[in-house]
Amino acid sequence: QVQLQESGPGLVEPSQTLSLTCTVSGGSISSGSYYWSWIRQPAGKGLEWIGRIHTSGTTNFNPSLKSRVTISVDTSKNQFSLKLSSVTAADTAVYYCAGDRYGDNTVDDYWGQGTLVTVSS
Amino acid sequence: QSVLTQPPSASGTPGQRVTISCSGSSSNIGSNYVYWYQQLPGTAPKLLMYRNNQRPSGVPDRFSGSKSGTSASLAISGLRSEDEADYYCAAWDDSLRGWVFGGGTKLTVL
Numbered sequence: 314q315v316q317l318q319e320s321g322p323g324l325v326e327p328s329q330t331l332s333l334t335c336t337v338s339g340g341s342i343s344s345g346s347y348y349w350s351w352i353r354q355p356a357g358k359g360l361e362w363i364g365r366i367h368t369s370g371t372t373n374f375n376p377s378l379k380s381r382v383t384i385s386v387d388t389s390k391n392q393f394s395l396k397l398s399s400v401t402a403a404d405t406a407v408y409y410c411a412g413d414r415y416g417d418n419t420v421d422d423y424w425g426q427g428t429l430v431t432v433s434s
Numbered sequence: 435q436s437v438l439t440q441p442p443s444a445s446g447t448p449g450q451r452v453t454i455s456c457s458g459s460s461s462n463i464g465s466n467y468v469y470w471y472q473q474l475p476g477t478a479p480k481l482l483m484y485r486n487n488q489r490p491s492g493v494p495d496r497f498s499g500s501k502s503g504t505s506a507s508l509a510i511s512g513l514r515s516e517d518e519a520d521y522y523c524a525a526w527d528d529s530l531r532g533w534v535f536g537g538g539t540k541l542t543v544l
Contacts, residue, residue: 362533422481
């Protein structure tokens, strides 16, 4: 069973870069046709998709965040990461990493437990 | 302001059937599959429905999904107390070239 775990600083200062890592266990990050994604959720609010990277290396980003987001994969560590630059208080949220792949009649969909990142000085 | 529109709340009594709507546009629901997620309090979202009406393994058949035009709905029959959660619809948006979510519907079991 694939499991995902987010890690990174819980507090980031305004204008700095938020960096999070998602460690994938129970399977290889580079096998299969997975999309590895980041989603965030401000307290008491809905879900916002940040972006994703495919096992082929193709990336897609939320247009509203694209200029500030980098998503990359480290196959040697079985991890993928998120970097969000020039953060403000509006970037305070629980950040989730997720992985999914779809077959003709099957789906694998995994989420981390989420990690709270607060942007404050 | 979410790209997909959901009612903020819904409610029902145990055993009832409730439906949650999700409205979009031609660039998302109108041309792509709809997905539904269930988020229990304090937990990560869980995929509840994919490709409009397909249930992942382990999801009870009390949950069903449908889509018509630029709208979709999630139905829950035989409502149970453990169904009390937030429900989100999602779809790929061809114009934005990304995933979009609804604002979420908080389901209360009375």
